[in-house]
Amino acid sequence: MTAEGEAAEGEALVGGMVNAGSVFRHGALVERPAPRTAPALHAHLLALQEQGFDAAPRPVRLTADGREQLTFIPGDVALPPFPRWVMTETALRSVGSLLRRLHDVGTAIEVDPCAEWPRSLADPAGGTMLCHNDVCPENVVFRNGRAAALIDFNLAAPGRAIWDVAMTARYWVPMLDPMSAAVLYPAGLDAPARLRILADGYGLSPQERGELPGVIEQATASCRAFVADRVAQGDPLYGQALTEQGGWQRWDRIQQWLAAHREQFTAALLG
Known part of the structure; x- marks a missing residue:
């Protein structure tokens, strides 16, 4: 199955406008379009974790079709209009x-x-x-x-x-x-x-x-x-x-x- 097909079967995550309709959850992972700075950004996020900051997603990998996978962080996220x-x-x-x-x-x-x-x-x-x-x-x-x-x-x-x-x-x-x-x-x-x-x-x-x-x-x-x-x-x-x-x-x-x-x-x- 292609990454695109896998994304279609995942749980769509709403919120935000830049990547609207392109972010999916697969269990403990979130898959989304990778920014062009992904290699440097992933290195930075990993460094944050190593320094003790656990309040951001942990990068897992970049896919061959230009998407990124990160750990899913459970909790509540407010969407507009804001409660x-x-x-x-x-x-x-x-x-x-x-x-x-x-x-x-x-x-x-x-x-x-x-x-x-x-x-x-x-x-x-x-x-x-x-x-x-x-x-x-x-x-x-x-x-x-x-x-x-x-x-x-x-x-x-x-x-x-x-x-x-x-x-x-x-x-x-x-x-x-x-x-x-x-x-x-x-x-x-x-x-x-x-x-x-x-x-x-x-x-x-x-x-x-x-x-x-x-x-x-x-x-x-x-x-x-x-x-x-x-x-x-x-x-x-x-x-x-x-x-x-x-x-x-x-x-x-x-x-x-x-x-x-x-x-x-x-x-x-x-x-």
Whole structure:
């Protein structure tokens, strides 16, 4: 039986847009399209395990037809529209703590300088640590209401820790104007207070707290450019999502809202 036939018999895993419809579970393994950085990324994930970070999938092998197999991590993964259980303060704080664990271990691992790491959501300032860059609710596995593992490292690239925190804040606070947030998130989330909780969970320094709102604005611009590139390439999923969520006016509104509330976010982080 071909790998394609085997995939067809597996359990399809939903969530995310980049590999939608192409990710399957076969018992204890997950099979999915391999990114072009798979050899370097697999080496990095194995190094994380060797350094004691067990909260990420373990690579098993690359297949001849361009797919990868990784260990399946059991638990709960929230899908949009996001339920209230994944937006509790406990959940938010645990996401920050898990990201800090990843970074603390990752700083001791040399990033392959020859790999062509994806630049679409990467830190424009660069860095020596491999950032996840896509810690959205669909990529965090929960157990008992707390973040237990990170999955889908396809967009990982070298960068600064604060960039990864900023990208994470976009999804988990969320750093969206109320109209935009209402599409996918429960009502009544206090953005400044939640940004402080995430920063506390991670353990950001005072200097990093002062920088974070501006970095979030930069990360938002990168995400907008990422969507624009996908739409320009004719990706139907991104084109549909853009239309359903308010078009480019939504992105204008988000960026204006972030700039208008920059001082409020800074005060919440440093207060």
